[in-house]
Amino acid sequence: MYSTSQKFKDYITSSNREFEVRAIIDGVVYGSDEVVEFTIDDMITGSDELTLGTVIPAKLSIKIKTTSSISTNAKIAPQIRLNGPDGYTEWIPMGEFCIDSRQYQNGVWTFNCVDKLITTEQPYVSNLTYPVAMSDVFEEILGILGIESDVVINSTFQMPYKDESISIRDMLSCIASAHGANVKLNREGKLIFVPLSPSSPVATITASNYIRAEQTNPQKVYTKLEVVHNAEGETLSRGTGSEDNTLKFENRFMFIEQNQFNYAFSVMNGFSYVPYSMSWTGRPDLDVGDTIKIVLLDGTETTSILAVNKISFKGGLLQQSSAPSKSEQQSEFRFQGTISKQLAQKLTKDAIYNGVSFGPTYGLKVERSDGKVRLLANATEGIRIQKSAGGDNWEDVIFLDAQGNGNFTGKVVSSQFEGGSIDIGDGQFTVDNEGNVISNSMTITGGSVVIIRDDNKVRVAISGSDGFKIQKGDGTGEVWEDVIYIDAEGNANFTGIITGGIIRTAASGARIEISNNQIKTYNFDEQLQGFATNNEGQQYGDVHVYDGDVVVFEIYNNFFGNGVSLRPANGAELSIGANEHNTRFFGNVADYIWHGTQAEAEAKTDWIDGQYADIEGSKTVIGDKIVFPLPENIDETEVDTPLKIANRLNEIGWLCNKLTARMNTLIQYMTEITEEMETDPNL
Amino acid sequence: MQLKINNTVVATPSEFSVTVLDLDNGESTVRTADGTLNRDRIAVKRQIDITWPPLKWADTSTLLKAMSSVFFSVYYPDPVDGTYTTKTFYVGNRPVPVAIVKGSEIYWGGLKVTLIER
Numbered sequence: 192m193y194s195t196s197q198k199f200k201d202y203i204t205s206s207n208r209e210f211e212v213r214a215i216i217d218g219v220v221y222g223s224d225e226v227v228e229f230t231i232d233d234m235i236t237g238s239d240e241l242t243l244g245t246v247i248p249a250k251l252s253i254k255i256k257t258t259s260s261i262s263t264n265a266k267i268a269p270q271i272r273l274n275g276p277d278g279y280t281e282w283i284p285m286g287e288f289c290i291d292s293r294q295y296q297n298g299v300w301t302f303n304c305v306d307k308l309i310t311t312e313q314p315y316v317s318n319l320t321y322p323v324a325m326s327d328v329f330e331e332i333l334g335i336l337g338i339e340s341d342v343v344i345n346s347t348f349q350m351p352y353k354d355e356s357i358s359i360r361d362m363l364s365c366i367a368s369a370h371g372a373n374v375k376l377n378r379e380g381k382l383i384f385v386p387l388s389p390s391s392p393v394a395t396i397t398a399s400n401y402i403r404a405e406q407t408n409p410q411k412v413y414t415k416l417e418v419v420h421n422a423e424g425e426t427l428s429r430g431t432g433s434e435d436n437t438l439k440f441e442n443r444f445m446f447i448e449q450n451q452f453n454y455a456f457s458v459m460n461g462f463s464y465v466p467y468s469m470s471w472t473g474r475p476d477l478d479v480g481d482t483i484k485i486v487l488l489d490g491t492e493t494t495s496i497l498a499v500n501k502i503s504f505k506g507g508l509l510q511q512s513s514a515p516s517k518s519e520q521q522s523e524f525r526f527q528g529t530i531s532k533q534l535a536q537k538l539t540k541d542a543i544y545n546g547v548s549f550g551p552t553y554g555l556k557v558e559r560s561d562g563k564v565r566l567l568a569n570a571t572e573g574i575r576i577q578k579s580a581g582g583d584n585w586e587d588v589i590f591l592d593a594q595g596n597g598n599f600t601g602k603v604v605s606s607q608f609e610g611g612s613i614d615i616g617d618g619q620f621t622v623d624n625e626g627n628v629i630s631n632s633m634t635i636t637g638g639s640v641v642i643i644r645d646d647n648k649v650r651v652a653i654s655g656s657d658g659f660k661i662q663k664g665d666g667t668g669e670v671w672e673d674v675i676y677i678d679a680e681g682n683a684n685f686t687g688i689i690t691g692g693i694i695r696t697a698a699s700g701a702r703i704e705i706s707n708n709q710i711k712t713y714n715f716d717e718q719l720q721g722f723a724t725n726n727e728g729q730q731y732g733d734v735h736v737y738d739g740d741v742v743v744f745e746i747y748n749n750f751f752g753n754g755v756s757l758r759p760a761n762g763a764e765l766s767i768g769a770n771e772h773n774t775r776f777f778g779n780v781a782d783y784i785w786h787g788t789q790a791e792a793e794a795k796t797d798w799i800d801g802q803y804a805d806i807e808g809s810k811t812v813i814g815d816k817i818v819f820p821l822p823e824n825i826d827e828t829e830v831d832t833p834l835k836i837a838n839r840l841n842e843i844g845w846l847c848n849k850l851t852a853r854m855n856t857l858i859q860y861m862t863e864i865t866e867e868m869e870t871d872p873n874l
Numbered sequence: 875m876q877l878k879i880n881n882t883v884v885a886t887p888s889e890f891s892v893t894v895l896d897l898d899n900g901e902s903t904v905r906t907a908d909g910t911l912n913r914d915r916i917a918v919k920r921q922i923d924i925t926w927p928p929l930k931w932a933d934t935s936t937l938l939k940a941m942s943s944v945f946f947s948v949y950y951p952d953p954v955d956g957t958y959t960t961k962t963f964y965v966g967n968r969p970v971p972v973a974i975v976k977g978s979e980i981y982w983g984g985l986k987v988t989l990i991e992r
Contacts, residue, residue, distance in 0.1 A: 206912040398907035472902065472912055488907055507899025507914020 192393045193378055193476040199280040202273035203474060204400065209274040212504060213282070214253060217265045221255055227299055228506075229253035229269050231285055233479045234499040235373045235385055239515045241411075241464075241498060243387065243440040243455060244368030246360045248308035249376070251288040256299045264289050267304055271475055271504065283475055285502070287380040306376045310336055311360035321353040329366055332359055333382065340382035345370065345454060351447045356551075361443075368418075368442050369451035371458025375479065385480035387413075387438070387459045392484035392494055394477055401471035404485055406493060408466035408516045413438040416456040420446040422549035429456035435517075438462070465493035466516035473510030475502060483512075643668070655679075714739075738763070876958070877924075878949035879940040885933050889925035892953050894918060895991075919991040920961060922950060928974055928983035937985065941965045945992050963989040 195203075202208060212229070214221045233249040236242060253269060266289055270282040288304035295301075315335075319327055325348035333340055336359065348369055354362075367374045372384035396404070415430035415437040427445060428437070429452060438459055445452045467485060477483070481497045498514040547557050554569025565585065567575045573592040577585040590598040613622040619631040639654035647668040652660045658678040662671040676684045695704040701715045707726070714720035718740035725733035725745070734746040743763035747756040759765035768774030785804040787795070792806050877884055899914040906912055929937070940946065945962050952959035965987050972983035 206906075206910055208912075208914050209916070210914065399910050399912075401907055402904050403907065472904075472906065472914075503901070505899055505901055506897070506916035507902030509899075509902040 192478055192481050193283060195283060195476045196281055198275070198277060199273060199283065199476065202275045202280055203476070205275065206399070208472075208507065210271055210504065210506065210508060211274060211279065212269065212271050214255060215268045215270065216255075216261055219259070221257060221259075225255050225257050226269070227254035227256055229285075229504050231269075231502045232500075233286075233375075235375065235479050236498055236515065240517050241387060241438065241496075241514075243371060243373065243438065243459070244364035244442065245373040246308055246311055246363050246367070247373075247375075248305045249286055249288070251286065251304040251306075252301065253304070254299050254301050258298075261290070261293075261300070261302070267302060269504075271508070284378040285475060286376070286378050307336065307338055307380060308360075308374065308376055308382075311358065311363055313359055315354075315357050315359045315362045317353060319353075322349050322351045324349050325366055325369065328362065332363060335359065336382075338376070338380070338382050342382060342384050345451075348451055348454075349448065351444055354443065354551075357443075365442050365444055368440050369445070369448070369455055371455040373480070377478070385478075387462045387496075389461050389463065390482045392482045394474055394481065395484040395486065396469070396471060396474075397486045398488055400474075401469050401485075404467060404469040404471065404487060406465055406467050406487070407513075408518055410463055410465045410493075411516050412436055412461070412463040413459055414461065416440075416452070416459060418442050418445045418452055418455075420444075427452060429453065430460060464495040464498075464514050464516075466514050467493065467495050468513040469511070471510050471512065473502060473508045475508065475510075712737075735760075875951060876949070878947075878960075879937070880943065880946040881949075882936065882940040884937045884940060885926055885929050887924045888927040889923070890950075891923040892950070893921040893923070894954055895921055920952070920963075920989075921991065922948065922963070922989040923986075924989065925984070925986040928972070928981040929985065931980045931982060934970065934982040934985060938968060938970075941968065941987065948989055962992040964992060965989050 211223050212226045213223065214226050214229070230252045231249060234247055235245055237245065237247055251267065251269065253267060266287055268287045269285045271285065272282045273280045286306060288306050289309075290302050290304050291309070292303045293300055315332070317328065317331060319331060324344075324346070326344035326346060328350050329340075329342070329344050344366065348366075350362075350365075363374050367384055370384055370386065371388060372386040375383055375385050377383050398404075413432070413436055415428060415432035417426050417428040417437050417439045419426050419439070419441045420443060425446075426439075427449065442451075464482075465485075469485065477497055477500075479497050479500050483495060483497055485493050485495060487493065495514045497512055499512065501511040503509045503511075547555070549555055552569075553567050554571075556565060556567055558565035562579060562581070564576070564578050567577065571593065573590065573594075575587050575591075576589040578588050579585045586600075587598065588600045592598075610624070612624045613620070615621070616631070618629075620633075621627075621629045635653075635655070637655060639652060639657075641650055641652045643650040647664050647666045650662050650664060650671065652662065654660075656679065658676065660673055660677075661675040663674050664671045673684065674686045678684075693704060693706040695706075696702045699717065700713070702713050704711050704713070709724050709726050711719060711723040712721040716739075719735075719737035720739065721737060723735045723737055725731050725735050732748040735742045736744040742760045744765065745756075745758050745760055747758050749756060757765065785792075785795075785802065786807070787804070788807045792804055875886060875890065877887065877890075896913075896918055897916045899916055902912070902914040904912060926937070945964050947960050948963045949958060949960045951957070952961075968985065968987050970982045970985045974981040974983055
């Protein structure tokens with residue numbers, strides 16, 4: 192309770208009150224002509240039960256009609272005083288608050304503010320060496336927050352280890368609960384402890400003060416203290432009593448520092464209060480945590496605590512106060528801590544549920560009650576979802592490590608992937624971050640693959656129904672014309688040049704093959720048969736005719752403008768013409784009659800029937816008498832038949848032709864001799 | 875009786891009535907459980923009801939113009955203070971219901987205002 196003058200005490204309880212208000216904002220005073228109204232909410236419990244170690248900031252909402260500029264996070268300190276027959280009272284400070292948010296409407300600013308305890312919601316980064324005296328921790332926290340305090344910490348208390356994950360709020364909670372208290376800021380902004388301990392009332396509130404007051408539950412008497420000291424909800428207790436007589440709180444250090452627990456129990460043991468709810472004319476000098484006496488209409492006097500308090504000033508003052516509690520029946524629910532409590536209250540018998548716990552090594556653990564699936568989340572390894580067939584053999588099904596890598600053993604279902612690369616099957620299917628795809632094997636069923644050049648001028652389409660197409664387009668993306676089309680039946684259509692290594696009409700057996708600059712024809716026995724080119728060295732330009740892999744004829748390219756030769760090969764015969772079909776030669780024909788000496792002719796053994804020969808020395812000279820021997824089959828004594836005569840005449844004609852040729856040779860010889868003699872007089 | 879509105883001496887009214895008003899907080903002025911009325915009085919204010927006789931047009935105009943501001947001072951005899959007092963007032967409706975023509979002069983009659991202290 193804030194200490195006030197007797198005048199204030201007289202005025203505030205009067206049935207005829209006149210208030211004056213002001214707000215000091217960053218040192219500037221805004222008077223009654225500018226402060227429209229304000230409301231202060233303050234409490235030592237945020238739930239329906241008292242506890243230890245709460246750190247709850249008070250809240251102020253104030254409306255001020257001003258045109259002045261009020262800075263961000265400005266400090267607002269509202270004050271009120273009373274006016275009466277004996278003049279004004281002293282100003283009563285209502286606390287110090289910092290602006291959290293603001294609204295402006297019709298020239299009036301509404302500032303929503305909180306006191307400095309809100310700054311405890313930050314990680315506690317300690318530079319101390321643990322274990323350390325609790326007072327050192329407390330001093331370090333005050334230094335971090337920039338808050339003063341006159342609280343004296345029990346000198347025997349220590350903090351056993353450094354908790355890297357604890358917030359300042361939680362550390363303050365542990366320190367306060369070790370002293371059997373809650374944490375508040377007083378009206379000057381100093382940090383104080385509000386212990387829950389038996390004490391005498393500081394104010395009596397009667398029916399002339401309240402508009403409505405009701406007792407909401409039977410009196411609570413705490414004779415037992417229970418602390419939840421770990422994430423699994425395990426507890427320690429001191430004292431005896433039912434659930435309804437048990438004050439419960441959380442403190443992670445108390446399992447180790449049980450002397451603190453004993454001290455807290457000694458502070459709160461026997462603390463009692465009557466749960467109530469009251470609307471009354473108010474006492475702005477009272478603080479949350481103050482013990483008050485309420486005289487009910489029937490004359491019953493109850494002692495309770497100002498646990499939750501709301502003061503509204505709108506020219507006059509109105510106060511809503513209460514001390515909540517669970518009913519005795521509600522108290523039978525087991526206290527399991529902040530998070531586990533909420534989950535436990537939703538439990539259904541025989542249903543699989545999730546158990547949540549926290550630990551310094553594994554972080555957050557959510558485990559199904561049948562022990563088959565669990566989730567682990569921490570900042571050192573990452574997030575794991577694991578399955579187990581039973582026991583403690585856990586296998587990752589999803590693992591997201593702290594570097595951002597994800598490992599999945601199940602199906603990944605997503606509507607969209609963005610960024611990065613894909614590697615499926617350890618390189619079996621990859622897509623790099625530039626869109627290059629490598630697949631060990633790919634089957635596309637019922638669909639098609641279309642690759643379109645950026646300018647819509649070329650595309651490749653592969654379809655199970657249409658086959659393979661390379662098409663050219665007009666750039667619009669709408670009109671496409673096949674340039675290569677291989678349909679589903681294997682028919683290929685090309686509108687351009689075909690350039691390739693080997694073209695063959697069958698993979699094996701009888702076929703024609705085109706490769707390099709060669710054309711070859713094979714029979715069913717994989718033997719060259721019939722037409723083939725011979726471009727060995729890629730330059731011969733011969734044409735071969737094979738018979739069972741053996742060349743039997745070739746059209747031989749003589750090179751250098753010397754024409755070609757028709758050459759039987761490998762002992763094969765060359766026949767020109769066919770029976771009953773005429774064969775003619777055009778132009779000069781030479782070297783088709785065998786030429787040699789008489790001796791060579793006689794030595795020659797491979798004559799064929801009807802072969803002509805030119806025997807050296809058998810040439811006629813001028814003056815020779817040419818004797819035309821008769822054919823052996825002609826009998827000189829017989830008269831030839833007309834046909835034989837005709838044949839003989841033909842032979843004569845042939846000999847005449849030959850004679851003419853010899854004559855021509857002779858004439859040419861003579862001409863050459865004559866020309867040489869004319870040029871060489873020595874001849 | 876002298877009456878100044880916005881530092882302008884105005885015509886003498888035919889009716890002049892001062893009401894002393896208590897402004898209470900409506901939420902906290904309540905009867906407590908023992909039946910006692912508890913008042914949180916915010917302030918004590920004045921309300922002045924004034925009626926003028928028919929006035930010349932120029933005087934009427936002067937009078938209405940003196941009350942044209944949102945708030946204006948009024949110098950008047952205060953029955954509580956026992957002396958002439960100056961306070962800040964605002965005005966509600968200003969009906970001037972009767973126009974009287976007398977010769978070439980127009981008179982306005984029935985001008986009635988209610989002044990409420992700021």
